[in-house]
Amino acid sequence: MRRGCLMVISAPSGAGKTTLIRQLLRLEKNLIFSVSHTTRSPRPGEVEGKDYYFVSREEFESLVAAGAFLEWAEVHGNLYGTSMEKIREHLDSGRDVVLDIDVQGARQVRKKMGLEAALIFILPPSWSELERRLRSRGTEDEASLRRRLDAARQEIQAASEFDYLVLNDRFDRALSALRSILTAERLRSFRHSDLLRQWLT
Amino acid sequence: MRRGCLMVISAPSGAGKTTLIRQLLRLEKNLIFSVSHTTRSPRPGEVEGKDYYFVSREEFESLVAAGAFLEWAEVHGNLYGTSMEKIREHLDSGRDVVLDIDVQGARQVRKKMGLEAALIFILPPSWSELERRLRSRGTEDEASLRRRLDAARQEIQAASEFDYLVLNDRFDRALSALRSILTAERLRSFRHSDLLRQWLT
Secondary structure, eight states: OOOOOEEEEEOOTTSSHHHHHHHHHHHOTTEEEOOEEEOSOOOTTOOBTTTEEEOOHHHHHHHHHTTOEEEEEEETTEEEEEEHHHHHHHHHTTOEEEEEOOHHHHHHHHHHHGGGEEEEEEEOSOHHHHHHHHHHTSOOOHHHHHHHHHHHHHHHHTGGGSSEEEETTSHHHHHHHHHHHHHHHHTBGGGGHHHHHHHTO | OOOOOEEEEEOOTTSSHHHHHHHHHHHOTTEEEOOEEEOSOOOTTOOBTTTEEEOOHHHHHHHHHTTOEEEEEEETTEEEEEEHHHHHHHHHTTOEEEEEOOHHHHHHHHHHHGGGEEEEEEEOSOHHHHHHHHHHTSOOOHHHHHHHHHHHHHHHHTGGGSSEEEETTSHHHHHHHHHHHHHHHHTBGGGGHHHHHHHTO
């Protein structure tokens, strides 16, 4: 059986990543979302075990000490991490997994998983559109908007470390690009050594 | 402007490669077929400059000596080669190029072009189906059938050196796999360093 693919998707906040991932999961039945651990408080509507595993900082730190995370990072003062064990289980059973993490996390995944993970960076249509989207969320004061734009610039500086770059200027095209990447990644020859062995015996 | 992608497609004879490439070229308007040089005689219906550039062995060898080929190989006693200059022109002008070459040629392309080329290997549905297809061509005597099956085994042994493996058990699915690979390859971040530079200035 084919091992699953690990898709790692990062983007500056406001690039449209969350909506893209949600729609991708709806269309790709073999793809599942990796639920992260976090120390941040649940937002209204967020469900334990579906959106996140909500844990205390003490619990999180003991998981870090036990080497339980494929990647973890501190973002805006909160800790986020991906359980290595759960990812391995999914991939071994042939399920493809999508990880919604930041640039720091993507780097850790590349280090631990090599090319088994496909790293995808999503670009917003333009700086002005990114600013417009962040403003239109309405929750942003001017200082936090500046912080997010600065963070976006730093993240985009790391985009060349990713395998793929998807410009989200038209939603349907960006979605279809993600589906093509998943299809292509499933066809990578290193994922099919079993098939080749069968052919040659 | 984005540089073009070079798709290298190899397969054992009988895997359905030629039909797949023809259909791919019909659907992908930015993709062009690289016309090879060859020393073999034209078959009925083959057109100079469209199917091949037909040259003498002397002409071919002087092109080899001049380093004019991205790759070249001897197959069944005939020489085949791909002009480096033409490929460069196409890629520089943003056209994607598909190369229909054998395993030896694919190795030379990997050596000279690195990851700029995407190497795709097409597998027939099964050994029995491959044999059936070779027989049904009607042009095969038993000895040349054996030779082709032996050659197929050797080529499949090299398949793990390719980036992608496409099983041609259902034509439409294999065709759509090739299109997804092309789409994904166009999105590779190393092809978009200009775009990233623009973002960061």
